[in-house]
Amino acid sequence: MYSKVSEPVDVLVAFKRGSVEPMTFKWGKRYYQVRKVNLIHSERRGREKITFFSVSDEANAYRLAYSSESMKWSLEEMAIL
């Protein structure tokens, strides 16, 4: 169902209505246009706070993660149907 990816990605975000929303991300050599941010949730790993963005484009759903400690983005999972 979900395939684990855990790879670093470049993300372009927008600060909208007081929150952050990923707009586009680059994974490998391809750009993915985020059509909708479906769910945002966070998880603590010690003092580090990881914020997960469940996003989707026209074809797939993805889970992006932002670490407050390392200030890095990664693509955690990709839904395969």
Next chain:
Amino acid sequence: MLPPFSKKLIAHVDMNSYFASVEQQANPFLRGKALGVCSYLHEYGCVIAASIEAKRAGMKVGMTMKEARERVPGSVFVQNDPPKYRAVTSRVFTILHELTDSMEHYSIDEAFLDLTNWYRDSAEAAWALTRARARIRDEVGEWLRCSIGIASTRFLAKTASDLEKPNGLVIIDKYNLDEVLAGLDLEDVCGIGSRIRKRLERMGYKTLLEVKRAPIGNLMRVFGKQGLYLSCKLNGMEFEKVVNARSNLPKSIGHSYCVPDRVNREGKIEATLMRLTERAGRRMRNLGMRALQLSISVGFRVPGFVVPRGSFWSPLAGQGVFATKHFGVPVDDSFSLVGGALEFLRKEWKEELVNFLAVTLFDLSRPTGQLCFLDQAFTYPTWNDSVNDRLGDKRHSVSEAMEMIRNRYGEQAIMFGSMVSLSNEAPDRIGFRKTEGVDVTLLQ
């Protein structure tokens, strides 16, 4: 003398097909599909939540993944993701907390709200709750749906919220109570199962309305005090208050794990038990509590044993052992807890194949600060039989230091040596009645 019909205004909010709805919220391609959320993605993994579409097609919570797939061909399954559900619950509860100062986090997807004196009547409360529901849809996720029940007691509010699913809103008051109860089956309300039903039917009561009108003496003769409670509940009398979130502390904390063959093969039974005990201990320490007792269940795999059809399935139904340890004084340090658990395992386990492990900490209390004059005599000699008082103090200090390291660097930063080789065994699990980890932000 029995209390009069309650004049309180209680609401019960129940998120519909919660885990499945959250998964469908996160992944829009799952919407409209028969989806099962499983504890493990294995053919014998249990379905812990089914989407509304799956329920309509016949999938039931508690089925194995194999059964669910046979019943609903084409259904999709995902593994549960506890942090996601806790985070969504936190956001939903934060919205609900704005309605009242008295709210009980009844479970991960249910809450009771005491709206007495906050709203004039049930119609005004219904308006406020409908607005809160719209906010949940707008601010948390458009796929999340909840049923709302409003009544004068917790029991009737819960009954009301179960009447219309999904996304219903039902009000029960003293004018429509009889009408509602007349339309319900005996087992449709919380607290009546198949065995109580049989006893009620033997007494000649076939509907809830008949039970409501039954003389209390008759019910008490059969059910004792519970008969009185049942009569009071059905007659709209309040004797259970909405317990505020902060004062609602658990009576026990536990973790369990269905052990796969892999763990037996790799000889990691002890390490898995340690991890379960550590998890339970950590949750207990986060609540600032200590345990006086610890119980352990170990289920053994018996080749060829099949649980009889129709009987209550239990991991110990094959063969297993269960024991309770009394520490003498309340303890919270890792060494005492893990030591107590391991001591029992080493005594009772003779290298059989294990298929189930569970640890429960109970008899919980907060530290009182009272010095124990008999500390030496009653301290439970755990980790090592040669333990003495001074070592006990050190044990406690080391445990506190480990706690600080975990708070800073995460759960896996420091652990007992035997646990290092454990990969994903005994992962974090979500329990419906577990509401720790659900943090709400209250308006100042």
